[in-house]
Amino acid sequence: MSSIAAMSDHATNGTSASGRTATDLLEIRGLAKHFGAVQALRGVDFHLAGGEIVGLVGHNGAGKSTLTNIVSGSIAPTGGRFAFDGREPAIWSPAIAKSSGIRCVYQELSLATNLSAAENIRLMHRSLCGIGWRARARALVVATLDAVFPGHDIDPDRRLADLSIGARQMVEIACAFSQTDSAVRCVILDEPTSALGHEATTQLLAYVRRAAASGLALILITHRLNEIIEVCHRAVVMVDGRVVAEPETAGLTRTALVELMGTIEVPRQAGDRSAAGRQDRIALAHSGRDARDLAIRVAAGEIIGFAGLDGHGQRERLRAMFAAAENTAANGAAFVAGDRGTEGVFALWSIADNLTLRSLPSLSRLGLISLGAARRLAETWSAKLNVKAPSVDTPILSLSGGNQQKVLFARALASDARLIFLDDPMRGVDVGTKQEVYRLLRSEAEAGRSFVWYTTEFEELRNCDRLYVFREGRAVKELAGASIDHASVLEASFGGGDV
């Protein structure tokens, strides 16, 4: 009774690549989703037929994950219509989505690492119960692995924690394609190849084609655009929560696809900040970890941006540079964390205590803090950043997120550090606050302070004098001044032809 999706004879209607047919498995109209004030999806139309492979592309925050999470039932939309297999379900949940035949392979692996592959597949399939379930689960996972990744050497009885990350990803993929009592109809693959080697990637893409040929519908999300062009029938390009283009992949080039992602082009308004004149005063030079990793230099008064797709080594490099600067730069360095809860805020303290901590060494003599000076500093900078609170003695946790973040900015700016590192500090901050902080950063830079700024929002890169674009753990491209535009950043983020 166990079989593998691709081998099943389900619904082979041989739909042509595009074309809205009556047999669309998934049909979405005007789908909207907002998280608080953040509009993640602004009316998305999307359709997917059995036998079709659609590649979903777009920059971070374009709405790809939100869309697939709605399809898989893990989040509920705030507007729009959603139909699966010709019906609009009254309620939609992960359990219902799964029993309807929708499966997901997530980038962050979703398996239990303390269990074996066989045990994990048992968790997915309730029908693998009773006496001898272990043998049947093992047979199922091995059969699926053999089908997708012929020649793999994964032991189905080893704990996943003992397997390599690539092997774990293979098990995750096999679990998604495995089939027992209910048929697999649609599989969503979110960056499935990022942890796979070359051979396994080729095997997976070949399997995806075979699966589609037997009637399965697939959504592929990947930043490796060549994979999209190679395997998908149609690409769906998302920008800022909208679908901006749905080109057929036949005849499509990588460059054309990158251009489609950067269609919303806002003219650069950075003004006439002339950083070039200060290049003689280097505040920090930090060499890369190998020849392909660019050395990064920061001049006095310069705002350096770290760009690229999220999780490509920007954060690690930022921290390594901060650690180096703390020990070498005059007056050390300051850091503004984006993850306020765990890395920024001291939850038991007031605004004043939170704000002054980084400055206390310079406000002390022989280890004794001048409490009066500390208080004046807190009041000055709290006012300068317009922190909305009755007094600086207000507990920091009673502030809104944006105001807490202002206090963290004030902590860094009030200090004597000439070099300040920003770790995507504007997440979840409202637009007004952002504009205030951008202005302050620019005026501080004019006064000779240097900033190294990692951000996941492209718009923020416009505040920077120079950018380093990161890909696969390395700084791969330097962009300066007029050459900072969306297209070049995207081009560098997605890499040259052979990635």
Add this chain to the structure above:
Amino acid sequence: MTRRLVLAPWTYSFIVALAMWIATTAYSGIGSAGSTLAAALAFGAFSVVIGTGQMLVIAAGSGNIDLSVPSVLTLAAYVSMAVMTGHDGMLVPGLVVALLVGAAAGALNFLAILLLRLPPIIATLAWSFVFQSFAFNLGGEATLKPPALLSAFTVWAPGGIEIMPLCVMGLTAAAVFVLRSTLWGRSLLASGQSEPAARLAGVRVWRVRLIAYAGCGTLAALTGFLLAGFSGGAALNMGDAYLLESIAVVVLGGTSVAGGRANAVGIWGAALFFNLMATMLNTFRIEAGIRLMLTGALIILIIAIVPKPRAA
């Protein structure tokens, strides 16, 4: 704006201590009130010294605790008594040696935590066996006698004012000052709240914690030095009572077990509470089994009725 009277958590133990003092006095007559309080202050002072050290460690962050304080106390008492050999003239060298032993023991505790990545509870427990066996080898079962001057100081009360508890109150005041107004004190409380945040704000977390553990060992050693004078000498079991008590007075005193919040004054309330409760239950002639049960029940009761400081 209605202002509701909210008492700070640490005031509760003072209130309960006061209630017990009144209850004891009501039972055994007004004449005994002064001596009851004097005894509680004298015995409580030892708990306060060792508790203040424990507070520094507990405030350094979740999981930090020093279980070696009883054996550090004993070892320091043995070493200093051996150095002084009962001579008043050796009092200062004896004190210095005791404090050095304590600081070294605290540093060893922290190095085991840092370098071997042991959980504090394991590292300090393991060292406590080592320290205890040093004390055993040094003095054996014999009690080493203190110099007469030391014994006299611990009970010195000119005009009825006990000097040693007064000095310990000075220590508490110093601890309050250190936590509020020194770079190290602020860094300690920052590290206790969030280690990553403290590190990113430029705090050298491991150095701050090293000093906390060394300070804890030093204060345990000071307790041992004074206690040996007070109780007529260093004995192997002299620290036993202080393992749980040093932790209990800190927690009842309003210091957060999760770290980052320390209260030095509250330790006095908790120490007086413990000692006055023992006196009260003795006065009422309640037998040992019941006494321990009541002690435990009262601790739970106090912690349960104290409002939880998480309102912000």
